[in-house]
Amino acid sequence: MTLRQMFDPSAVAVVGASTTEGKIGYEAMANATEFDGPVYPVNPSSDGRLFGEAFVASVTDIDDDVDLALCCVPAPATPDVLQECGEAGVGAAVIYAGGFAEAGEEGERLQAAVVETADQYDISLLGPNTSGFVVPETDLLCSFASGAEKLPPGNTAVVAQSGGVAHALAFQSRRQGRGVSAMVGLGNRANVGFTETIEYFDGDERTDAIVLHVEGTDDGRALLEACRASDTPVVAYKVGQSDVGEFAESHTGALTGDHELYTAGFAQYGVPTVDATDALLDAAAALGNSPAPDGPNVGVVTAQAGPGIIITDRIQRAGGFLPELTPETRDRVDDILPGVTYTSNPVDTGRPMPAFGDVVTAVAEDDAVDIVLVYELYEQAMGFPVESLDGLAERVDKPVLFATDGIEEDMAEDESALADVGVPVFETPERAADAAAVLARYARMQGSAEGTEVVADD
Amino acid sequence: MTLRQMFDPSAVAVVGASTTEGKIGYEAMANATEFDGPVYPVNPSSDGRLFGEAFVASVTDIDDDVDLALCCVPAPATPDVLQECGEAGVGAAVIYAGGFAEAGEEGERLQAAVVETADQYDISLLGPNTSGFVVPETDLLCSFASGAEKLPPGNTAVVAQSGGVAHALAFQSRRQGRGVSAMVGLGNRANVGFTETIEYFDGDERTDAIVLHVEGTDDGRALLEACRASDTPVVAYKVGQSDVGEFAESHTGALTGDHELYTAGFAQYGVPTVDATDALLDAAAALGNSPAPDGPNVGVVTAQAGPGIIITDRIQRAGGFLPELTPETRDRVDDILPGVTYTSNPVDTGRPMPAFGDVVTAVAEDDAVDIVLVYELYEQAMGFPVESLDGLAERVDKPVLFATDGIEEDMAEDESALADVGVPVFETPERAADAAAVLARYARMQGSAEGTEVVADD
Incomplete structure (x- = not known):
């Protein structure tokens, strides 16, 4: 069994397609027709067209190679539909209906029958009892939910x-x-x-x-x-x-x-x-969106102390570690920013400032640091240090995460500039810290953490 | 000491107001001038006007009754500024500068001096070492941060x-x-x-x-x-x-x-x-935004089972309790929605549907329920049950929370309709569950929970 026919089909059939708005067979067809390839509405009791496509009575009547069938029929009708799919050479099917294994003995029997047919014809079955799937890149919207197209x-x-x-x-x-x-x-x-x-x-x-x-x-x-x-x-x-x-x-x-x-x-x-x-x-x-982290050691740079304390606390509790920066890095930060508020880890610059990006770079280049997390409240006049962050993660071969709070529309342009250069952006101090901690745990799980004893607090 | 003069001042002085963009004395003045009342820039070494207001040399030179002074001067200059504020009868002051108690012995001495003067003249001091405060309703923007005006x-x-x-x-x-x-x-x-x-x-x-x-x-x-x-x-x-x-x-x-x-x-x-x-x-x-909850018993109504399970799990772990609904309510839900997916608590309707609001009402009216939480993925054709929710919390005298996920702009109108009728809306299943659990814990802390034994899992 391969799922290629499910997620990358040549043609799609919507079985049980319906002209009645609100019905799953209508909504599923409405979404499916966004797909680039051919989409066939199937319903023995309908004729004419739906969203410009001509109804056919059965998947076995379609001349095209249909890879994927979206089954919009009730549970009891599903085994027959699947039989026809098998005969037509369909390789994948989505069964939206409930009333199968989740619904007692009769449902379990139905599901067993369906699976038997699927096995016989080597059909991959998504569901039953699902709202389906979506592949946005190819507009393959195999869900009956509204908004899938967006x-x-x-x-x-x-x-x-x-x-x-x-x-x-x-x-x-x-x-x-x-x-x-x-x-x-x-x-x-x-x-x-x-x-x-x-x-x-x-x-x-x-x-x-x-x-x-x-x-x-x-x-x-x-x-x-x-x-x-x-x-x-x-x-x-x-x-x-x-x-x-x-x-x-x-x-x-x-x-x-x-x-x-x-x-x-x-x-x-x-x-x-x-x-x-x-x-x-x-x-x-x-x-x-990051190079694989080599270890759990997080270097934090913040423009405001309070969020920095939140981040520090949270990372430490979730399995990350804030190492001492090397003396070289501390000297370097001192040179960039004489009298900076706090030059340990986290480095706290006290406010956003033009040299903020240089401080981030210094911390990112520190050998004691495996993961970099930057927090900065958005300040209109200063913007984000996009230039410093562009390519930084690749160059130092470490994840570099960025977090901020601010007026959404004011920082929209700067935020998408960060996204454009591949920097993952997070919404609150806690969410960024949790993401950094996941990277730290991931590094340790992958067995690539070396030389650092880490003891989580809880 | 009252904070009336701080948060509801008749007039404001910005001491250390500056014509240099980027300086705190400039940014603070830029924000302060949004205030409806008079705002005076104070700086002995400046003349002319700033944002249309004439500079004065000292707060003691202002004829008006200035309630609040925003001190934008460095730490060492602050004691003298505060002395003048005292002499001028200013009742409240914000000190933005750092370099006080957080910065070692010399800073501690400075802070003690400032507090002594404040005590002598009965001045409420916000700070030092703060970015200030904002009262959006009166456009009182006593912060130097950008975006405060929004x-x-x-x-x-x-x-x-x-x-x-x-x-x-x-x-x-x-x-x-x-x-x-x-x-x-x-x-x-x-x-x-x-x-x-x-x-x-x-x-x-x-x-x-x-x-x-x-x-x-x-x-x-x-x-x-x-x-x-x-x-x-x-x-x-x-x-x-x-x-x-x-x-x-x-x-x-x-x-x-x-x-x-x-x-x-x-x-x-x-x-x-x-x-x-x-x-x-x-x-x-x-x-x-809710009537005070009488107890920790949460009735959950969901249009999708998966988020309902998340919510149930989360509420139970955070000190809330999902009680059995009364037989009357279960019958009522069965009547409204024959064959509804799950009529215990949570009630799971399986999909959004026109009767969804009636189900919510039935659960809200159940005597076993102290707090109501509703989750529904947004479905364009159905919208939210705004009519059913309008006034429901007041009528049953219980908090009614609502949570959803969907395409932001599609549901914007329905979301603000909910906000207009006073229903608090939350973004994810977890965040709504956590908020409901806070209500549950609050009810128990307030000693108003009666008759229900609740055992949290962790």
Whole structure:
């Protein structure tokens, strides 16, 4: 089984396409027609056209090579639809409908029947019980949700057990000025689960980081093995530290399982975990846009002490380490900025100033520093040190993260200048610190941390 | 000492006003002139006008009753300036300069001298070593930071030990579509500290919630007593769980102290604590725009299961409780929505739908529920149930929080409709859950929780 036909299809069929606005078969078709390739509405009881495309009665009637079928029919009709897909040589299908394994015995039987057909014809099944997936770069909008057409392309692949969470993550990513290489809601994971999608996106050239939303899975080991085998960094958000078992089971038919076991397992297999949707995307922005960190030592440069204290505290608590800067660096900072407020780590310049970028460069070039985090409240007259930051991460071969607060529209231009030169930007001191701490933990997990004893406070 | 002259002055003097762009004396004057009342630039070595106002040589030369002086002079010049303020009958002053108690012995002597003069003349001193304060409603911009003029009025008073954090919080509040009744950076707290500002804003009719950013204080008991005496809800963010002592001391001359003692103290005195700037503002939005919750029992209604599981997990871990709904409510939900996905608590409708608002109403009217939290991914065709939510919180006399993710500009209109009817809106499932948990903890701290045993998981 390959997921190429799912995520990079030559042609798409929308089975159960409907002319009734609000129905999934209508909304899915509305979104699907954004795709560059041919899209066929399939419905035996409709004729005429939908969004300019002529209805056909069955996927078996399509002359084209249809790779992907979007199944917008209710659960009981799904096995027959899938049979026709198999006969037509369709290689991938999305099943949106609920009423399968998450819904009791009858549903489980239905799901087993569907999976059997899929296995027989080697069809990759996304779902059932999912809101689908989106690949923004190719306008492949295989979701019935509104707003999917506005998701911008990016380099993070979102793989969520829940379709709702997949969409929430994608919308949040847009809100942060980022984007996704793909957004996938796995739903019941009939035969496409975490392992298959991780493997696929690890080989996807648009993807530089993979984020997982995990409620629970029966095959934790396979998931962990797939993570370890991935050259692309993976970050995970495991939900369910308290007892949400019954509700979760009713959702995607999965037991949430032991949270601590998952966290320990992920750590052992090189996957940093986080505890919120926004933190998950921040971690991906840091990992996906940075050279791999060599260790957990974070050099912090701040233009305001208060946020610097927040950042220091937070990094230390989350497994990062603020090393002493070398005497050479301290001298250098003193030369750049005589009387600077605080020349230890963090370096606190007291206010934004023209030499701020030089201070950042000095800290970034310090051998004791593996990861650089810069915080600066936006000051109109000063702007951000874009020139100093341009190419800095590549040159010193270390992640360089930037965080700010300010008036959104005033700093929009400077923020996109930073984005243009590949610097990941974060919204609050805490979110930046958490992202830096993920890099620190990632470095240690990857076994590349050397020589520094790090003791987390909690 | 009253802070009326600080936060509601008749006239303002900018001492050390400067014609040199970029200098604090220029930026402070630029911001101050937005104020409706008279603003006088003071500088013995300048003449002519600045922003249309004629320079005077000393505050003692001003015929008007100047309540507030913004001191933009270096530390060594400050004692003389304050002496003149005293002679001129100025009741409040902001000292921006650093170089006082945070900067060693000589600075401590300077600060003592300034405080002595202030005490002699009964002057309230904000700072030294602060970026000042802002009252957006009256355009009273006593900060030299850029962007202060764009901060919108709101009903949260931000009181931060650090001027940088005060600004970060105010900017974040704007970004969230909220605003502040005032934003204050305390700095060295020469004679205006947490207690004085809490008392003042408790009596301020524009303020419905007070948020505190605390690094450390020598007089924790007075702070806690002021919190307990406040009728206005107070939320605190105590920074420094790990060792940031040396850096923090260099900042505002304060020891960060024992974090657990602070947290326990706050809890005992009725102040919920949070662990991030964004959570602090979210907590204020929940507390300041809701009827006081009677207990920690949260009823959750979600249109998507995945975010509902996240919310459930998070509330339970943070001290909230999801009670069983009464049989009457479950029947009612079943009637409204036959075959609804999950009718326990959370109620999961599976998708947004026209009856969504009726389901929310049913849960809000359940006697087992003290706090209502609604989550819904934005769906263009459906919008938000604004009509059902309008006045609901007041009618059932319970907090009703709303959270969503979606395409920002698509949902902007619906979001401001919710804001217009007083419903606090949150950005992610986690942030909404954390805000609901703050309400739950607040209810228990206020001793109004009855009859429900709640055991937090960690």
